[in-house]
Amino acid sequence: MVTLYSSPSTNCSGVFSSYSNSSIGFYNYHNNFPISSRKFGSHKISLQINAIRMQDGAVVAQPSKTQDETPLKKLKDGILSKEQKHTFDFDSNKDKSTVSITVVGASGDLAKKKIFPALFALYYEGCLPEHFTIFGYARSKMTDDELRNMVSKTLTCRIDKRENCGEKMEQFLERCFYHSGQYDSQENFAELDKKLKEHEAGRFSNRLFYLSIPPNIFINAVRCASLSASSAHGWTRVIVEKPFGRDSESSAALTGALKQYLKEDQIFRIDHYLGKELVENLSVLRFSNLIFEPLWSRQYIRNVQFIFSEDFGTEGRGGYFDHYGIIRDIMQNHLLQILALFAMETPVSLDAEDIRNEKVKVLRSMRPLQLDDVIVGQYKSHTKGGVNYPGYTDDKTVPKDSLTPTFAAAALFIDNARWDGVPFLMKAGKALHTRRLVKPIREIHIFFFIPSLFSLASFLLLVQCGNKSTIQARARKLIQ
Numbered sequence: 001m002v003t004l005y006s007s008p009s010t011n012c013s014g015v016f017s018s019y020s021n022s023s024i025g026f027y028n029y030h031n032n033f034p035i036s037s038r039k040f041g042s043h044k045i046s047l048q049i050n051a052i053r054m055q056d057g058a059v060v061a062q063p064s065k066t067q068d069e070t071p072l073k074k075l076k077d078g079i080l081s082k083e084q085k086h087t088f089d090f091d092s093n094k095d096k097s098t099v100s101i102t103v104v105g106a107s108g109d110l111a112k113k114k115i116f117p118a119l120f121a122l123y124y125e126g127c128l129p130e131h132f133t134i135f136g137y138a139r140s141k142m143t144d145d146e147l148r149n150m151v152s153k154t155l156t157c158r159i160d161k162r163e164n165c166g167e168k169m170e171q172f173l174e175r176c177f178y179h180s181g182q183y184d185s186q187e188n189f190a191e192l193d194k195k196l197k198e199h200e201a202g203r204f205s206n207r208l209f210y211l212s213i214p215p216n217i218f219i220n221a222v223r224c225a226s227l228s229a230s231s232a233h234g235w236t237r238v239i240v241e242k243p244f245g246r247d248s249e250s251s252a253a254l255t256g257a258l259k260q261y262l263k264e265d266q267i268f269r270i271d272h273y274l275g276k277e278l279v280e281n282l283s284v285l286r287f288s289n290l291i292f293e294p295l296w297s298r299q300y301i302r303n304v305q306f307i308f309s310e311d312f313g314t315e316g317r318g319g320y321f322d323h324y325g326i327i328r329d330i331m332q333n334h335l336l337q338i339l340a341l342f343a344m345e346t347p348v349s350l351d352a353e354d355i356r357n358e359k360v361k362v363l364r365s366m367r368p369l370q371l372d373d374v375i376v377g378q379y380k381s382h383t384k385g386g387v388n389y390p391g392y393t394d395d396k397t398v399p400k401d402s403l404t405p406t407f408a409a410a411a412l413f414i415d416n417a418r419w420d421g422v423p424f425l426m427k428a429g430k431a432l433h434t435r436r437l438v439k440p441i442r443e444i445h446i447f448f449f450i451p452s453l454f455s456l457a458s459f460l461l462l463v464q465c466g467n468k469s470t471i472q473a474r475a476r477k478l479i480q
């Protein structure tokens with residue numbers, strides 16, 4: 001699996017940006033990852049990490065001139081091997097080539113909330129080639145203008161304060177078009193192909209299809225796109241969203257089916273949580289910090305909690321969600337990836353395969369989950385402060401008798417020397433109206449207890465990836 005992101009504006013390699021919070025994640029790195037300041041309040045310590053520029057634009061600390069040499073940069077360079085970086089480049093012949101990006105499922109939630117804003121961010125940062133075209137494709141009937149109008153509502157200029165953002169937005173929208181078609185119709189994809197060719201205007205064209213659709217229609221869409229709308233001369237690539245199947249069998253079947261039409265190097269599987277900067281920085285926090293690495297074990301950590309909470313429900317996404325539920329939507333992929341990154345041993349090198357191998361070892365050491373260690377639930381309607389919040393089955397896209405879980409919590413155990421006996425607690429839920437600890441409406445927390453560096457106090461280290469990303473340490477107890 002690869003995480004696809006674009007790095008700072010000076011380096012636009014990467015087939016796509018991490019779309020977390022609808023923007024490109026910005027990274028500035030230092031040679032190491034020192035804790036630059038501590039503010040001691042009553043039982044509360046804020047650790048500012050001297051290496052992160054947050055994606056909402058807030059700079060936690062100034063970047064140094066040596067940013068390119070930092071561990072995370074190296075980590076990324078390792079993850080993206082030279083060969084991959086080369087193949088990720090959009091342009092093989094800058095002036096004469098073009099890239100056509102088709103967002104399949106353009107009428108949907110992911111496309112609106114993340115993909116179009118991320119594409120705009122790439123455009124804004126100068127990371128798209130000079131000639132490019134973006135097509136939305138879905139069954140819904142829409143004109144080009146209606147697509148532009150829909151997309152324009154979610155584009156933002158908040159990446160930084162540079163001028164001309166509105167103008168750039170207009171220019172970007174002019175490059176966006178729409179074609180309505182069925183996902184299983186070769187004929188409809190052939191019509192798309194015709195339109196793409198008109199826009200490519202004889203240039204050497206590369207084509208990218210982003211499958212922003214429920215997984216049960218991936219194969220049909222890939223078959224039709226590959227047979228009817230592949231690039232004649234350049235590359236054709238497909239980005240596939242999680243979940244990659246419902247279980248091992250369906251995942252293997254999906255891979256097998258995709259490979260009937262695509263070679264492995266044309267397929268990009270994405271887990272966007274791996275592109276969130278704090279998830280990436282977690283490895284740096286641990287491996288580059290003399291303070292943390294020695295503490296990263298059962299000896300010092302009592303439990304680790306990965307908490308995903310959203311304070312909104314499915315809101316019309318039942319068509320996808322109801323077939324999968326919260327465990328397959330969030331826990332099996334996003335949270336499990338973070339857990340594996342958190343718990344893995346130091347990889348022998350920063351190559352993607354070495355990191356993957358360490359993550360696999362963690363998964364193989366995990367005790368099979370027992371039913372007694374899992375609870376599931378589904379949100380119901382309720383009224384609070386005069387506001388009525390609909391229940392899951394009130395969503396028109398959800399069957400009235402659905403038992404699909406929208407909340408789950410599980411205790412996982414890793415039976416190896418480092419983590420023996422430490423519970424890894426995972427919780428994920430939609431429409432959780434109680435906000436925890438911090439304000440953002442969507443948030444994922446990783447927190448774990450480590451002993452105080454100075455006294456007998458123990459600390460709760462909270463790594464939060466929400467609308468604003470922070471790393472905080474809070475004193476949990478003064479005296480053990």
Ligand SMILES: NC(=O)C1=CN([C@@H]2O[C@H](COP(=O)(O)OP(=O)(O)OC[C@H]3O[C@@H](n4cnc5c(N)ncnc54)[C@H](OP(=O)(O)O)[C@@H]3O)[C@@H](O)[C@H]2O)C=CC1
Pocket residue numbers: 105106107108109110111113114138139140211212213214215217241242243272316317318319320321
């Ligand atoms: N939403 C998010 O934040 C994230 C989503 N994802 C993944 O992205 C993919 C799409 O998610 P999302 O955009 O939320 O899903 P949506 O439910 O919004 O579906 C996307 C589009 O697919 C079409 N569609 C929906 N259901 C069906 C169906 N049963 N049969 C045929 N077409 C259908 C609809 O378009 P039309 O009717 O116009 O054809 C819809 O607009 C999923 O794999 C999901 O796991 C991943 C990360 C984040």
Ligand SMILES: O=C1O[C@H](COP(=O)(O)O)[C@@H](O)[C@H](O)[C@H]1O
Pocket residue numbers: 020021272310329330442443
């Ligand atoms: O993968 C998914 O993620 C989103 C939450 O992503 P975030 O970046 O906004 O935190 C979730 O809403 C969706 O159900 C799921 O498919």
